[in-house]
Amino acid sequence: MKNLIGKQILTRCNMAGVWVGKVEGIDEKNGKLQLTEAYRLWNWQAKEGISLSTVAVKGLIDGEIPTPVSSIYLHIADCYELIEVTETALQTIKNLSK
Secondary structure (H helix, E strand, C coil): CHHHCCCEEEEEECCCEEEEEEEEEEECCCCEEEEEEEEECCEEEECCCCCHHHHHHHCEEEEEECCCEEEEEEEHHHEEEEEECCHHHHHHHHHHEC
């Protein structure tokens, strides 16, 4: 997982929802994943298909994306998927952020 540091990812969590952000740190010992410039995807419509994998690659055409938080810590055990996000997809998320 250390190879994700510095990369933009999308993570689907059991209790925390879906987040997109830059991996700032991974503390495997204490089970924490730190994301910066993190966007929570509350309500979204993918550009193509319905999967989060497609969202990470193609982005969104519509959605309710709040202003990003500067930093958030998520429990690694709660994160079921970690998918790298393309610059194209990230830009669509930023464009929808309010």
